[in-house]
Amino acid sequence: MRVRRGYLLISVFLWVLATASGACADSFEAFRGLEGTLKISGGTAHIPVMQTLAQEVMRRYPAIRITIAGGGSGVGIKQVGEGLVDIGNSGRKPTDEEIAAYGLKLYRWAMDGVAAVVHPQNPVRALTVQQVKDIFSGKIMNWKDVGGPDRAIHVFTRDEASGTREVFWKKALDKGAIRKDADVVPSNGAMKTAVATDPAAIGYMSVGYVDESVRAVILDGVEANVDNVQSGRYPVARGLYSNTKGDPSPLAKAFLGLLYAPEGQAVIADKGYIPVTQ
Amino acid sequence: MTRRERWIRKVLAAATFVAAAIPLAILIFMALLARPLFTTLPLLDLLTGSWDPIRGHFGILPMMTASLTLAFTSLAVAFPVSLGCAGLIYGLAPWTVAVPLRRLVQIMTGFPTVIYGFVGVFVLVPAVRHVFEAGSGRCLLSALIPLSLMITPTMTLFFCDAFAAVPRETLLAAAASGADAVQRFVWVVIPSAGKGLVAGTVIAFGRALGDTLIALMLAGNAAQIPSSLLDSARTLTAHIALVIAADFRSLEFAFIFLCGMVLYALTACAALYAWKIRTGIGKDAA
Numbered sequence: 001m002r003v004r005r006g007y008l009l010i011s012v013f014l015w016v017l018a019t020a021s022g023a024c025a026d027s028f029e030a031f032r033g034l035e036g037t038l039k040i041s042g043g044t045a046h047i048p049v050m051q052t053l054a055q056e057v058m059r060r061y062p063a064i065r066i067t068i069a070g071g072g073s074g075v076g077i078k079q080v081g082e083g084l085v086d087i088g089n090s091g092r093k094p095t096d097e098e099i100a101a102y103g104l105k106l107y108r109w110a111m112d113g114v115a116a117v118v119h120p121q122n123p124v125r126a127l128t129v130q131q132v133k134d135i136f137s138g139k140i141m142n143w144k145d146v147g148g149p150d151r152a153i154h155v156f157t158r159d160e161a162s163g164t165r166e167v168f169w170k171k172a173l174d175k176g177a178i179r180k181d182a183d184v185v186p187s188n189g190a191m192k193t194a195v196a197t198d199p200a201a202i203g204y205m206s207v208g209y210v211d212e213s214v215r216a217v218i219l220d221g222v223e224a225n226v227d228n229v230q231s232g233r234y235p236v237a238r239g240l241y242s243n244t245k246g247d248p249s250p251l252a253k254a255f256l257g258l259l260y261a262p263e264g265q266a267v268i269a270d271k272g273y274i275p276v277t278q
Numbered sequence: 279m280t281r282r283e284r285w286i287r288k289v290l291a292a293a294t295f296v297a298a299a300i301p302l303a304i305l306i307f308m309a310l311l312a313r314p315l316f317t318t319l320p321l322l323d324l325l326t327g328s329w330d331p332i333r334g335h336f337g338i339l340p341m342m343t344a345s346l347t348l349a350f351t352s353l354a355v356a357f358p359v360s361l362g363c364a365g366l367i368y369g370l371a372p373w374t375v376a377v378p379l380r381r382l383v384q385i386m387t388g389f390p391t392v393i394y395g396f397v398g399v400f401v402l403v404p405a406v407r408h409v410f411e412a413g414s415g416r417c418l419l420s421a422l423i424p425l426s427l428m429i430t431p432t433m434t435l436f437f438c439d440a441f442a443a444v445p446r447e448t449l450l451a452a453a454a455s456g457a458d459a460v461q462r463f464v465w466v467v468i469p470s471a472g473k474g475l476v477a478g479t480v481i482a483f484g485r486a487l488g489d490t491l492i493a494l495m496l497a498g499n500a501a502q503i504p505s506s507l508l509d510s511a512r513t514l515t516a517h518i519a520l521v522i523a524a525d526f527r528s529l530e531f532a533f534i535f536l537c538g539m540v541l542y543a544l545t546a547c548a549a550l551y552a553w554k555i556r557t558g559i560g561k562d563a564a
Contacts, residue, residue, distance in 0.1 A: 070528075154414035159499075159520040160331050160530055183416050183510050184499035186520050193399060198407070198414055 027261030028060050030254040035063035038251045042069075042076015042089035045112060045163030046240055048271045050089070053258055064251065080104070080243050086252045090241045091163055104243045109259040110273035113207035113229030113237040114168045115216035117191075119199045124148040126218035132172055135202060138179040143200065155182040156194050156203035164188060168204045171236040172219070188272050207237075208272035226274055240273060305542060312535035319529075324536060329501035329517075336533050338540060340503045344511035345541075347504060348422055348493060349486040355426035356433055356486075357479060363430070364437030365463055380438070386431040394424035395495035403496060412508040416498035419507040425492050429482040436481060440474020441467050473555050480552040484545050490515035514541050 040050055047068060054066035073090035080088025081102030091112075094104055116132055118124060124146055127135075134140040135153055144150040157178050158165040169175060185191045188209040195201045196213040207229055210216045216224040219236065228234035242259070244252055258264040265275035279287075315324060319336055327337025367380045398420060407415025444467050452466045468475070490513075498510025499520060512520070514537045521534050 152413070156414070180502045181413075181500045181510055183414050184501070184512065184520065186494060186499075190495075194414075194416075197400065197404060201414065 027258050027263050028057065030257055031057055031061045031064060031251075034061070034251050034254060036251060037065040037067065038087070038249075038255060039085040040066065040068045040087045040089065040242075040255075041079050041085045042087075042243075043073045043091040043163065043240065044070045045091050045166075045273075046089040046242065049110070049259075049264075049268050049273070052267050052271070053255070053264060056263075057255070057258070066255070077102070077104070077243060080245050083245060086244065086249055087255070088243045090243060091166070091238055093239060093241060094243060103246050105246065105248070107242045107244070107256050107259070108239040109242060109256075109264070109276050110240040110268045111229055111237060111276055112163075112167065112240055112273045113224060113226070113234055114164055114172070114204050115207050115210055115224030115234075115236070116168075116172065116202060116204050116219060117195050117210060117214040117216055118202050119195060120212065120215045121199050122148060122215065124217070125215070126221070129172060129174075129220050132217075132219065133174065133176050136173055136179065136182070137177045138181075151200045154198055154201045155179050156191060156198075156201055157182045157184055158191065158204075159184055159186060164204065164206055167238055168236060171238075172204070206272035207234075208269060208274065229274060239276070305539065308535040308538045308542065312532050312539060315529055315532040315536055328503075329512075331530050331533075336529055338514075338533075338536060340501050341512055341514045341517045341537060342540060343503050344418070344493075344497065345487055345513040345515070345544075347507075347511070348418055348425060348497065348513055349483055351418070351507065352422045352425040352429060352486045353479060353483055355422065356430045356482060359426070360430050360433035360437055360478075360482075361468075361475075363434040364441060367434070367438050368441040368463070368467070370459060370463060383431045383434045386427075387435065389428070389431075391424075391428055391489055391491045392495075394428055395491045398424050398492065398496045406508075410508055413510060414498065416496060416510055417508045418497055418504055418511050421493050421497040422507070424496065425486055425489060428489065428492065429485050432485060433478050433482040436478025437471070437475060440471035440478065443474060444470040477552045477555045480548050480555070484548045487541065487544055487548070488515060490519050494519050 038054075040054075047070060050066075050068050054068060057064055058066060069085075073092050076085075076088035076090045077094050077098050078088075079085045081098065081104065093108075094106065098104060099106070116127065122143070124143060127146060131140065131146050135146070136155060136157070138155075140146060141153055142150060143153055155178075169178070183194065185194050185203070188205045191203045191205045192209055192211075192214055195203045195205075202217075205214075207216070207224055207226060210224070218224070219234070222228055222234050224234050224236070229237045242256060244256075247253075248256060259268070260275075260277065268275040315336060324336060324338060326339050327335050329335065329337055329340055363379065363383060367376045367383070369376070371379070402420050402423060403415040405415070406417065406420045407413070410419075448466060448470060449462060452462045457465065493513040494516040497513060497516065499512040499516055500510035501512045501517070502509070504511040518534045518537050521530050
């Protein structure tokens with residue numbers, strides 16, 4: 001049964017990927033006649049979405065090259081401000097000083113909420129932020145201390161390169177410690193498999209990835225769902241920004257437009273984020 | 279030497295040069311990309327410290343410990359199994375068993391590791407968690423079982439070749455002095471094939487050390503020095519796979535090239551050792 005569910009997940013993923021890349025050509029029309037190189041750098045959370053779209057653009061229009069580098073939000077803002085790249089991504093809103101100093105234009109195209117998740121059979125439905133901190137730091141080691149069964153808690157986390165980890169660490173754990181012996185999984189998908197197959201597990205993942213195979217924990221009385229992230233009631237969330245220095249170049253403009261078009265939004269949703277309309 | 283021969287010789291020399299230059303170029307490339315690390319942190323900290331990039335600790339020791347533990351323990355499991363299988367195929371079992379076994383082993387060499395990993399996630403990890411009741415079940419033990427299974431076929435085939443190379447005269451002499459099949463195998467074939475056995479083991483060690491997916495999917499990936507086989511641990515290869523998506527200017531990114539260099543050095547040592555053993559066989563024959 002579990003194996004089948006995993007198989008199903010993979011097929012659904014492949015199907016979404018196939019339909020996303022085979023979508024109708026309308027928004028890609030904006031790239032017609034354009035050529036040259038579009039340089040993107042900055043926030044790492046943006047990369048999956050950008051890479052998928054960039055590959056599709058380059059496949060359709062071989063005269064266009066799009067390079068995508070990481071560097072983190074700070075680097076993205078700095079590089080676009082200094083004119084080193086065309087688009088600088090950031091997982092936070094640039095500060096007013098940054099906007100003023102560099103003349104930045106902001107494009108917020110997705111919301112990303114990160115939920116603490118447990119196995120669906122786990123009777124623990126709600127936790128306080130303090131309890132979550134204590135669980136991840138190793139102060140609470142047993143589910144019975146938070147109203148669950150007498151069973152050791154298995155903590156799952158993500159690697160340091162993970163944007164999801166960063167949001168969760170900053171906004172849910174308040175930059176607190178994470179147990180050294182916590183199991184590390186490489187992706188949102190792997191996190192879902194890990195938590196869905198371990199009744200004593202707790203982990204965290206993008207709200208977009210949560211389905212019935214795992215349960216998002218109610219945090220301080222607020223459910224971690226798309227609506228609450230959108231309305232701002234669920235605090236472990238952030239916007240994903242792309243920034244340009246002044247008005248974007250035609251190529252950058254076409255690419256940013258793609259993020260708000262149905263094709264881009266399908267990819268954004270597929271990668272586990274909440275698309276934002278312009 | 280005809281002109282054609284000279285020409286062929288030149289082409290072969292060029293090919294040799296390229297083949298030798300590529301691994302060297304890879305090493306230089308890795309060193310260059312890891313350079314920010316060497317200029318920022320002392321080498322001793324890199325080799326002996328812990329992995330905690332948020333606090334500025336970039337140590338390779340936990341990953342090295344995990345990689346070597348996993349490689350050696352899976353060898354310890356796979357070696358006797360391979361020796362037994364190779365013995366059965368060599369002639370200890372009737373051909374109705376030996377021939378299908380050989381086919382099975384040959385098929386198993388081609389199994390992709392992701393299959394082992396996938397089965398491991400859904401079958402082995404819950405089983406280990408249930409039986410030992412220590413942690414999540416993602417641990418060295420869960421990785422070493424499929425890893426042994428992965429390296430066993432290669433080792434077995436290597437051992438079979440080593441056994442087949444034992445001179446017929448030696449075997450006939452042993453038979454003439456009254457040794458039965460098992461005695462011949464244990465006292466004559468195995469000692470004569472010793473160097474071949476070592477070479478096969480070293481190759482398997484390299485495969486175990488280089489495997490990524492099994493460790494990444496099953497070993498748990500906690501960047502700590504494991505104290506038992508039931509601990510979650512992160513191998514060098516799994517670490518590279520975990521961090522490869524990081525931004526390209528960070529020390530984390532430079533660190534994966536240090537991991538690459540250490541893996542390179544370890545496998546190079548193993549390969550050189552295997553080469554030394556094999557050329558040793560040649561000397562004996564001469």
